[in-house]
Amino acid sequence: MNTTWSRFNITSVVLGFAFLYLPIVLLIVFSFNESKLVTVWGGFSTKWYVSLFHNQGLMDATWVTARVGLISATVATVLGTLAALALTRYTRFKGRVLFSGMVFAPLVMPEVITGLSLLLLFVAVGLNRGILTVTLAHITLTMCFVAVVVQSRLITFDRSLEEAAMDLGATPVKTFFQITLPVIMPAIVSGWMLAFTLSLDDLVIASFTSGPGATTLPMKIYSQVRLGVTPEINAACTILIAVVAIGVIIASLANKRREVQRQLDEQAAQRG
């Protein structure tokens, strides 16, 4: 049988990844450009990073974004995990079709619709637009992504583990926290990270639902991009990319370590 990776396949993968990564690499490279022209190389410089830190508006927006992201990702993780449990553990309850519809629809719903509808809700209930409304909107959007991530882990979960724990006298609640939760924890962690980056990233929904004093970083970047491309924005984007990349790498390393630890534990258990 032919198991070699054919030249055609290698070429398509390499070209595909070049397409995916080249724009990002160019963006990072030109953030270190001495020249104010983004597309002409004028020598290496980090001055745009320095000027970035003196840009008070950008700093404020970063702080708003960080707060919204942390709070909304955490609440969305709790709600999304509950939704995933509801979908996998309770196969029939009243209105389940509607429920699963409401979990999956936000994944593909155009953001302009979600943003507009949430804004009109906040106006209807008389909530002042600001950090709170952006946070609520982001929770609603990102909890659905968390639910999908956690659900895919729960589907493959071996429920005999839970049954064994309960046979040994553990209460359902204790079983959940001692058995189920640790097993699905990697999915919950990656769900949290996905929620956080989606919140960090969102322009459209934030623009609709935020008010004065609650300008998020994407909104700030967007308003500057409309005025033209500058190396300073490239620098801001590079920092954002670096933060996310470091987060993803740490998380995947932690996951790998946990996996190794688990295998060691299993081997020890088999020997003992």
Next chain:
Amino acid sequence: MSSAAVTTASASPATSTGKSVHARLGAAFSGRLVIIIPYVWLLFFFLIPFVIVFKISLSQTAIAIPPYTPALDISGGFSGFLAQLKQLNLDNYTWLTQDALYFNAYVTSVIIAAISTVLTLLVGYPIAYGMARAPATIRPTLLMLVILPFWTSFLIRVYAWIGILKPEGLLNQLLLATGVIHQPLIILNTYTAIFIGIVYSYLPFMVLPLYSALEKMDYSLIEAAKDLGCPPTSAFWKITFPLSLPGVIAGCLLVFIPAVGEFVIPDLLGGSQTLMIGKTLWNEFFGNRDWPLSSAVAVILLLLLIVPIMLFQRAQARAQEMDR
């Protein structure tokens, strides 16, 4: 194991660890709450807002804040309700059907989204296929590399293309320097730029479902076809493609539905000359502050997308059944 997520999870009502009766009651209670809490949240923040959008799309613009006169205020009792029902107007919808601008925007958006979806499929399929046929040891790394751009900001990735596609941008510099062209290509602020932007931004959404369908495939089927004298192209169309169809459908829907209502890409790469409904809605809302009309635009957009969204729903449910 105690991370931030655990402490927040314990905030959900599951506190009784004492006597078994309490525990059982607690379990039954928390079992129901597992459903009720996210259900109520989504009802309130996802479903009810659509009802409000629909309601406001039937009302009239006002200069006050909020900039619309309320339609269907139930505080007036049943008779008041009936009186208001007569006042409901479909003006916004009539306006939408009469003004060619909106009609064109809807049609263009659907066409652009459809073409972009096909292009994304054409670009994504070879990548997904190559990944699925890669040695098993490097597959997780390749998968990680496809997902990674997804983690970096959508806005940034679209922004990165401005510097590449500009008339004095990097692509034109390269092509002029190598002598391929003698006049800079005008790509930015055209529909071509929108296609590039959508294909680029949504590529991971296409590759991932395709990959998971192709990876499950049994390649001995291809071997068998080859042994029986079937040429590679017809083996692809008779075996590989049909078997990857669930991935093709899921990927296409994941690209098509959000692309129809896309705002960032047409706005940043398409310029003022291109027309897409997401941008129209945005301008109607932020530029003209016409809330009722933008609500009507949203309602019709939603009606356009309801069938694809339901197809997506069903595809998701079926994929879940197969995993079980």
